[in-house]
Amino acid sequence: MERSKMILPDHEIIEECRDVCRATVGVYVLTSCYGCQLVMATVQKIMEIANLVDFKCFYMVSSKSSMHEPVDIAFVEGSVSTEKDLEELKEVRKNAKVLVAIGACAVNGGVQSWSEGDLNYDELYASVYGDSKIKYKGLQAAPIDSYVKVDYFLPGCPPEEDEIMYFLSTFLFGSYPEEIDYPVCAECRLEGNPCILIESDAPCLGPITVAGCKARCPSFGVPCIGCRGPVPHDNSWFDSLALIFRNKGYSKDYIRERMKIFCSFDKNLEERLEKVFGRKK
Numbered sequence: 001m002e003r004s005k006m007i008l009p010d011h012e013i014i015e016e017c018r019d020v021c022r023a024t025v026g027v028y029v030l031t032s033c034y035g036c037q038l039v040m041a042t043v044q045k046i047m048e049i050a051n052l053v054d055f056k057c058f059y060m061v062s063s064k065s066s067m068h069e070p071v072d073i074a075f076v077e078g079s080v081s082t083e084k085d086l087e088e089l090k091e092v093r094k095n096a097k098v099l100v101a102i103g104a105c106a107v108n109g110g111v112q113s114w115s116e117g118d119l120n121y122d123e124l125y126a127s128v129y130g131d132s133k134i135k136y137k138g139l140q141a142a143p144i145d146s147y148v149k150v151d152y153f154l155p156g157c158p159p160e161e162d163e164i165m166y167f168l169s170t171f172l173f174g175s176y177p178e179e180i181d182y183p184v185c186a187e188c189r190l191e192g193n194p195c196i197l198i199e200s201d202a203p204c205l206g207p208i209t210v211a212g213c214k215a216r217c218p219s220f221g222v223p224c225i226g227c228r229g230p231v232p233h234d235n236s237w238f239d240s241l242a243l244i245f246r247n248k249g250y251s252k253d254y255i256r257e258r259m260k261i262f263c264s265f266d267k268n269l270e271e272r273l274e275k276v277f278g279r280k281k
Contacts, residue, residue: 015261023172026057026071028092030078030085031112031141033061036103036158039078043161052172070095073171075154076144079105082136086147093148100167101150104157106143108229109265113141116264118125145266152177155210157262163212180212183231184224185241188215196223197241201248203258207241208272226262230272242276250275 027037037060040046057065067088074096080086093099101107109116115124121140144150152168154177167177186205188195196218197204204223206215208232217224245255252273259269266272 023072024054026074028076031081032078032105039158061249074097075100075102079141081112081141084136098151100152103155107153109143113264158240184209184211187211188218230266
């Protein structure tokens with residue numbers, strides 16, 4: 001199905017399906033900036049489906065929320081960075097029919113997992129807190145699928161409003177969201193942008209980052225930093241466009257560190273880098 005056709009049906013269809021499609025939804029947050037649920041709470045079109053959804057938990061919207069109630073769909077923001085996070089995540093998973101990881105932290109670990117593989121928890125703690133004590137027992141930050149089964153992934157930092165509406169609408173109508181499997185470069189070309197990687201030598205990660213943001217940063221001349229995570233299904237353009245990284249003089253270590261800001265838990269990172277930097281010139 002073309003992405004442009006994946007839109008919420010018009011008001012008449014919504015009214016007809018109100019009694020059929022009503023779903024219980026929970027929005028939960030672990031360690032994060034709360035940006036993803038803020039976007040969900042302020043989506044301009046959210047009122048168009050308000051009568052179809054019963055939010056059982058959404059602390060940013062209502063203090064009467066409870067994470068212990070069963071829900072049809074759970075949206076979880078944030079990485080698992082404390083034992084409290086882990087306990088809450090397991091409780092959410094137990095009570096949810098469908099669990100969606102929403103945002104860079106839940107999907108890929110977020111910037112708080114940047115040092116994965118380089119520093120252990122004790123080293124990180126000492127560098128930040130020294131001998132001080134914190135209320136909760138900390139854990140090495142990790143995406144939520146490191147601990148529980150995740151049914152769907154909604155990337156972004158934060159996700160786009162139309163993506164949130166798309167996910168909600170597909171669930172309401174008994175369907176499921178199709179993930180994007182092409183890079184930011186595709187959207188950049190659709191926007192008519194000149195390639196800042198090729199023409200300006202900017203370290204843009206567009207060739208290897210999953211699309212959906214409409215190439216917002218490159219459209220303003222800012223190189224993509226990969227906040228939406230790697231293109232899924234090993235479908236990145238490492239063996240074509242990404243080869244430009246090496247041709248432009250960027251080192252393997254530089255590209256690795258730049259990618260790890262948001263993608264430190266990409267288990268295929270080294271293999272993908274080798275496709276570019278391991279080639280013979």
